[in-house]
Amino acid sequence: MLKTRAIAMFRGLLAGLALVAVTASAAGTPPTLRVMSFNVRLMPADDGVNRWEARRDLLVQTIRRADADVFGTQELFKEQGDYIVAGLPQYAWFGRGRRGDDGDEHMGVFYRKDRLRVVESGDFWLSDTPEVAGSITWGNLFPRMVTWALFERKSDGRRFYFFNTHFPYREQDGEARTRAAALIAQRLAKLPQGVPVVVTGDFNDVPDSGAYRALAATLQDAWTTAPRRSGPEATFHDFTGKADRRIDWVWSKGLQVRRVQTITDQRDGRYPSDHFPVLAEYRWPAL
Template sequence: MSKVLLLAVFLSSLLPAETLRVMTFNVRYPNPGDGANVWSARRDLFVETVKANAPDVMGTQELFYEQGQYIVEKLPGYAWFGVSRRGNHEDEHMGVFYRKDRLRVVDSGDFWLSTTPERAGSSSWQMSLPRMVTWALFEARNGGAKFLFLNTHFPHRDVDEAARVKCARLLAGRIGLYEDDLPIVLTGDFNAPAAGGAYAILSPLMKDAWKELHPAREEGTFHGFRGTPRADRIDWILYRAPWKVTSAEIITTHNSALYPSDHFPVLAVFELP
């Protein structure tokens, strides 16, 4: 091996590895009944939480259009996209945010968790509300590497367990349609613990970023603006890719009794090959 090539190999080993920072964050819709934690009171703390953790891509749930617009107004390095679960901008979105300097959207779209996935606003399985997935095919601006990103919010009631299983089956079928070598990331509020029916369907197909680093530990993510979460981790970051998880955190940022949301966000950092 020539000295020039040896030097190039040595220098490349000193460069920091390429990383991808992924966050899932249930925003909590702007409910006027949230008292001290109404959106107008916590929105700047929400923005600061995102800014401090600097995700390259973030899947949100319960996002209203005005919330999405406020976030990108305050964080102009980000863009976001998505439609509401009714197929317009008049309800909750599964909004996807991304850093414009790091990622480019190649393609994007939405489908519904129902027996008619392409019909906007459709709902099945006795769910009380339409549920959906917003997705994008991203390309890294620096080198052209592509990955598929999906973001969702499963039904929330105790009686919806069978529906959550059907949602997971539909998602698993969609994921199975893609080429095996395409990296895929799935974020969401699954309204179920990282065990049980829905998780059992998705976990054979995708790794759980949290469990890659914390295989024997669980922490809750929903806390209802109280700061003390329930036992179950219902917000997940799953992935199918030859990537290494270097960090997986549940972010508990707050300012006294003020919280950015009623869920703690989850952040995973991936080292890309």
Template sequence: MSLIPRLGALLALFLLTACAPSLHVMSFNVRYPSDQGPQPWAVRRPVMVNLIREARPDLIGTQELFQRQGDDLVRALPGYRWFGRDRRGEHADEHMGIFYRPDRLRLVHSGDFWLSDTPEQPGSMSWGTDLPRLASWGIFDTRGARPHRFLFIDTHLAHREQDAAARARAAALIVGQLPVLAGDLPIILAGDMNARPDSGAYRAFVAALADAREHAARRRGPKMTFHDFTGVPDRRIDYLFTRGFAVIAAETHTYHQGSVYPSDHFPVSATLRFTSDRRPN
């Protein structure tokens, strides 16, 4: 391509992204609501509320969320709603709860599938995992005069050292579901992947999607995300992956109050802008 057509294409992309709506999205392993130990939910809850209130994401994919945590959060943050089922298809265990701001987004469709050989079967397990794992998803429209439609998926992969092959299989399953759920829509995938960037699971994701932090124009906060309530992270396992977006900024949030952290993971967020003009029909 000669210089003039290339400059024209770049100018067209700049104008499209400059006029397109932006999204602020977050992935957050919130840690289950233990009432025991030095960091019980009652102590962490107001710190988490303040973090979300300050960050103001439009959309949050959570992991390890129990229903009472989700209800606590929307009670304290009435500008949000949440949905999702737990790992057994009900509401008594851990959810991949998806929170969104209805003033910014309209939920069109939602659903879930299990990370197994029978993804339509609630609570199903495969590949030697010790717990059911799932992905929850929603199709959203942005609100405003020029709405854009996109797919958001939230997941939590198997956690044990010996589950590396299962994580890779789960990642391949999720990637395989993208054409079914999204077609050519833009995509955001959030999750605690329990997988580092040198893993098979990570390679499966980046073969189809972009790692938001790696593609961000600006970055803030540490690359590592799991800190075990110490404030000193030692591994990167929490991610946002995208398709059809320019990543304006990415951040790892280290907010805490004194020695109290909202979770044993730092949440990660990204500010995104649509790069296509795909609209609701």
């Protein structure tokens, strides 16, 4: 009987030591932050087999599998944002439409309610009058904007800024895209030092463009700096699955990118959007 008790006590001691070792190891590992950029494609009536109603469940499934802590969307209408959180109630979303109300495209920001809380948030427009909702300058056809937030992790109080945007798309909009990137860089320069920053968006431009260089002066491109990459480099595929341009970028400052992935989920040759979403995983700096 005594021998049996001694064996049980010894096994209990080993289990306790193992638990301490695992806890210590976890405590010594910097936590991660999963970030995604996703142009979800608006809802034109002439999309045919690729209309929103035909692809929305696949889009929700794609987001669920990605399991991002936070992600920025482009071309999002309120109906789409509400459908996403109805299917994924672990997320909440916010953002104004680009004309200042809910009747147009949003730069909707989605975040896991159980992991993050919003400390503050806002919008500004990519124009000569950034605080004027719906303002258009620089030859743009439509208002262009940024939706941003300061997030705090519920588990440990770590904070980071998140900016999400969508640049103009025409070939002749190169100067406008460069000016938009410069305005974002100016805003980032005014943020408190030491707080990490993440920027997501559909930038409608290619690396080595003026817009790219304006952002690369202070931020790191996840695709070029990650030690591990998967999926195609290009992101816009027009529902074909064969992308030809890398126009969706994820940037950061103050975080270490571990891996980045271009997500190519599809079902029977149909895709959730005409863009591949980009998912980046970051490691926080040690405290």
